[in-house]
Amino acid sequence: GENVEQHPSTLSVQEGDSAVIKCTYSDSASNYFPWYKQELGKRPQLIIDIRSNVGEKKDQRIAVTLNKTAKHFSLHITETQPEDSAVYFCAASIRGKLIFGQGTELSVKP
């Protein structure tokens, strides 16, 4: 079936360290992979996305990598700051519908 697995469920880092969140998807038809950041009680906000014809994409401190063969994609945040603390969701798009991972609660300690 259509499923996205996300790890870890919680991640605690020191300010300035890097954070990596990993996802695996099941449906090989997926070709669009967004990452959303959700602060407590707020809407999911897109932070970066990648399409299946690209292996890596970077936007300042945030990067995403995609391995289509292995059906893995990862979010990398460098030089983390306390304001990066939030829940991060990966998703895989199948015919437009987003299948979300379970979320990673990132805590950046000053």
Next chain:
Amino acid sequence: EPEVTQTPSHQVTQMGQEVILRCVPISNHLYFYWYRQILGQKVEFLVSFYNNEISEKSEIFDDQFSVERPDGSNFTLKIRSTKLEDSAMYFCASSVTEENIQYFGAGTRLSVL
């Protein structure tokens, strides 16, 4: 910057009552979605809508749920007879094309008592 707007922000209802959640997607978007998020859990797809009809729906979207675009701007989700387990945050989203960025509204928190 254009936003997806949702009303109300919080809806409290009694079990068995009908509720209608309202959304105004971004004006030039053609694809519309409803998702729900039970407290502390992941966001789950409910339904996608394009060209005035449902494109796809999940197992959650049973015959108690319906969607409608009654005019050129609103997109509504109706739950006919609410159950306790319908309590969740409901997010509307819209996108220009099927495989494009989906912008989420701020959500409606539905509490079924």
